[in-house]
Amino acid sequence: MPRLLLLVPALLAGLLGVRAADRAAPSGPAADLKFATPAESKAEFDRAVAPVLAKHCNACHNGKKDEGDLDLTALDPDMKATTSGARWAMVVEKVVAGEMPPKGKPRPPAEELAAVVRWARAEAKRSNRPFTRRAAYANGNSVPHAALFDPKNVPAFDGGPRVRRLSPEIYAAFTGELAKGKPGIAQPFSPEGKTTFKDMGGPKIDEPVTAQLIQNALAIAEAQTNHKVENGEVKAVGYTAKEFLALLDPARPPTDAQVEAAVAHQFNLILRRPPTDDERKRFAAFTRKNLGDAGPAVGLRYSLAAVLMLPEAVFRMEVGSGKPDAKGRVRLSPREIAFALSYGLTDRRPDVELLKAAATGELDTDAGVAKQARRLLDDSKTEKPRILRFFREYFGYAAATEVFKNDKDNPEHDARTLVEDTDRLILYVLEQDKDVLRELLTTNKSFVAYKTGATLKKQRAEALAKFEKEKAANPEKFKTKQPPKVGRSVYEAYGLKDFPDQQPADLPADQRAGILTQPSWLVANSTSDDNHAIHRGKWVRERLLGGVVPDVPITVDAQLPIAPEKTLRERMAVTEQEYCWKCHRLMNDVAYPFEQFDHFGRFRTAEAVLDPEATAKNKDAKGKPLGPVMKGVPVNAAGLVAHVGDPALEGPVTGAVPFLKKLAASERVEQVFVRHAFRYWTGRNESPGDAASLQAAQKAYRASGGSMKALVAALMSSESFLYRVPEAGAEK
Ligand code: HEC
Ligand code: HEC
Numbered sequence: 001m002p003r004l005l006l007l008v009p010a011l012l013a014g015l016l017g018v019r020a021a022d023r024a025a026p027s028g029p030a031a032d033l034k035f036a037t038p039a040e041s042k043a044e045f046d047r048a049v050a051p052v053l054a055k056h057c058n059a060c061h062n063g064k065k066d067e068g069d070l071d072l073t074a075l076d077p078d079m080k081a082t083t084s085g086a087r088w089a090m091v092v093e094k095v096v097a098g099e100m101p102p103k104g105k106p107r108p109p110a111e112e113l114a115a116v117v118r119w120a121r122a123e124a125k126r127s128n129r130p131f132t133r134r135a136a137y138a139n140g141n142s143v144p145h146a147a148l149f150d151p152k153n154v155p156a157f158d159g160g161p162r163v164r165r166l167s168p169e170i171y172a173a174f175t176g177e178l179a180k181g182k183p184g185i186a187q188p189f190s191p192e193g194k195t196t197f198k199d200m201g202g203p204k205i206d207e208p209v210t211a212q213l214i215q216n217a218l219a220i221a222e223a224q225t226n227h228k229v230e231n232g233e234v235k236a237v238g239y240t241a242k243e244f245l246a247l248l249d250p251a252r253p254p255t256d257a258q259v260e261a262a263v264a265h266q267f268n269l270i271l272r273r274p275p276t277d278d279e280r281k282r283f284a285a286f287t288r289k290n291l292g293d294a295g296p297a298v299g300l301r302y303s304l305a306a307v308l309m310l311p312e313a314v315f316r317m318e319v320g321s322g323k324p325d326a327k328g329r330v331r332l333s334p335r336e337i338a339f340a341l342s343y344g345l346t347d348r349r350p351d352v353e354l355l356k357a358a359a360t361g362e363l364d365t366d367a368g369v370a371k372q373a374r375r376l377l378d379d380s381k382t383e384k385p386r387i388l389r390f391f392r393e394y395f396g397y398a399a400a401t402e403v404f405k406n407d408k409d410n411p412e413h414d415a416r417t418l419v420e421d422t423d424r425l426i427l428y429v430l431e432q433d434k435d436v437l438r439e440l441l442t443t444n445k446s447f448v449a450y451k452t453g454a455t456l457k458k459q460r461a462e463a464l465a466k467f468e469k470e471k472a473a474n475p476e477k478f479k480t481k482q483p484p485k486v487g488r489s490v491y492e493a494y495g496l497k498d499f500p501d502q503q504p505a506d507l508p509a510d511q512r513a514g515i516l517t518q519p520s521w522l523v524a525n526s527t528s529d530d531n532h533a534i535h536r537g538k539w540v541r542e543r544l545l546g547g548v549v550p551d552v553p554i555t556v557d558a559q560l561p562i563a564p565e566k567t568l569r570e571r572m573a574v575t576e577q578e579y580c581w582k583c584h585r586l587m588n589d590v591a592y593p594f595e596q597f598d599h600f601g602r603f604r605t606a607e608a609v610l611d612p613e614a615t616a617k618n619k620d621a622k623g624k625p626l627g628p629v630m631k632g633v634p635v636n637a638a639g640l641v642a643h644v645g646d647p648a649l650e651g652p653v654t655g656a657v658p659f660l661k662k663l664a665a666s667e668r669v670e671q672v673f674v675r676h677a678f679r680y681w682t683g684r685n686e687s688p689g690d691a692a693s694l695q696a697a698q699k700a701y702r703a704s705g706g707s708m709k710a711l712v713a714a715l716m717s718s719e720s721f722l723y724r725v726p727e728a729g730a731e732k
Helices: 001-021 036-056 085-096 110-126 168-178 209-222 256-271 278-296 296-308 334-345 352-359 364-379 383-396 397-402 415-432 436-442 455-472 490-494 519-524 535-543 567-575 579-583 591-597 611-617 656-662 666-680 688-703 708-716
Strands: 162-165 227-232 234-238 315-318 606-610 630-634 638-641 652-656
Touching: 001 638, 085 110, 168 209, 209 296, 209 666, 234 535, 234 656, 256 278, 256 296, 278 296, 278 315, 315 334, 334 352, 334 364, 334 383, 334 708, 383 397, 383 415, 383 666, 397 415, 397 519, 415 436, 415 519, 436 656, 455 591, 535 567, 535 591, 535 666, 567 579, 567 591, 591 638, 591 656, 638 656, 652 656, 666 688, 688 708
Parallel strands: none
Antiparallel strands: 162 315, 227 234, 606 630, 638 652
């Protein structure tokens, strides 16, 4: 054993050495704007940037008046010579976010601002201070809507090469398949914290993650080499492949062909491709050395683990290959496309047909890619958990199970069932695949305890029959008894009087319209004892209206006054002070229509508040207080759509149903939805260079009568999905 422990670092060194050698560095010649010398950059600056700044910025940002502590007239355009890079990055960020010039000031034409950004990026690259795109687009919505959906102004695509780690789900499916239930595999990746969608992470692989990956690789390799020696014969235990068994016999050293066959087998298993000649030679030599150093069992284990640690096994490669075309773009390799398509819809690596399509050139054309995407989308046998996951993450209703509620306040509440019902409703709408967004925002259909309702109803009828029978037999004893209670009456949250016989059921059409009126969504945006109107409003502002709500400043004590005699809306008046209102005007008014529901998602026309006078009078004969008395105050569900920049959408609304119908009819809302789908299926935020892909996706959605399949297929065969511009620099 000590000998083995000593060997571990050496074997790992070999393993990591192989890794480093295999890391592909994206490279390629020039694209759109590139400066070889400071003079070239300065010429472009003088031509396209300085005049824009002079006209639109310098009045406020000069030596005398340096708003935001920024003197643009003194900012050196040579980023290498000075430390001005960070400030230029800030300029790009403000311009891209549409925050400068400030609101209300004349706005330069989009192409002039685009020229500023293009120059700054190219100069940053020349001076070796590339801005990360993430810094500029931390919030996807901060790219102005008009920069993406104006068909007359479609900037060139500029998405850079990407390498991202597998999602936790893909990794789990992959290792689960390999280890065949063997314990000892732990999830090394955690989902992204701050992004709308969980799987948008860059290749953040730090030391603890690497350590866990190595541990897992070794555990898997152990399962892959499980064997016993009986009467001098090496025998498989479990699923050990014959290619590996051939290397495990201590009495018979393997031939070169056998070592190479084992390497090839592992490559096919892990990477779904044979090793290249070079890889075969390198890994065979590495395996031989390990077999010699550590003996067959341990040596082979480490060698197989090395394949599991290849970047290609842990990362999603989307760097592209080949020569850039006239627009500076390279296409993803057919293999990268096959993986990207499969990971777009499933948690599995590509199936045989996709790999075949990659090998036969079908994925070389956009039409071929669209066809394969369609095949996967239409194939009912292929599980596609990623589609429902998109809607779960977009709407966020599954968080209902995380909101603590007091059972005493509503014994019928059952968050898990509410979430299952909404999942089912989404799947139902997807099955129809018609006007998907509009249906999701307006349908009054709903599943109501669809998994348990029918059973509960039957059990209740049986229990009641039994009760009645016993009562008839013994009326005296049962006089004061109530029939037994079986299960929770979840239907109350939906405004029904019983479990429906038909699923989906029709809910009252004047009360319910789609997911945002599902109890799950309402509960997800509530606290333990009240609505969370601010969260509801933030959701609508960001995910339907495409707005940006700045984070709560840490100096703000974000609490509403405790005033049980007031309605929530009255208590929210504190956020109408001028300082608070610049943010809260974006949230409050688009949340109030949902005040028609209580914090369990039940429809209401009145809100219960404390009645101080009645409470004061509520005493027994001896003057002892008997407790609080509540009264109903009519709900004020008046809201206002404003600060959107779309006159068709803006104006007052009253009540959730008319509000949601208005939103569902808006093209802007549809576009914001497409933006979110884009983010989910590309795993990154959009930038102006994605305008062509976004517009094509929306067009496909429209032309198909609102088909989600058409939208996803369009996204997965779009320029943004299939191409990379090496010169843009690696995406984070
Ligand atoms: C009407 C005056 C005005 C104009 C015009 C204006 N700005 Fe500003 N700018 C401000 C003020 C005020 C601030 C500080 C408050 C803020 O950040 O909102 C600021 C802040 C900034 C900052 C952030 C500085 C920092 O370090 O936080 C940048 C960058 C910036 N402006 C760039 C620009 C650019 C680029 C333009 C032209 C496209 C421009 N500004 C036009 C008034 C202006
Ligand atoms: C810069 C923007 C901004 C400003 C200014 C601001 N808020 Fe907020 N506030 C937010 C955002 C965003 C949220 C939602 C935070 C979240 O997602 O939990 C919020 C949430 C709240 C909440 C709910 C907190 C909770 O989670 O229960 C209260 C209460 C609140 N703000 C009060 C105020 C008051 C009072 C002021 C003024 C003194 C103020 N805010 C100023 C952005 C702002």
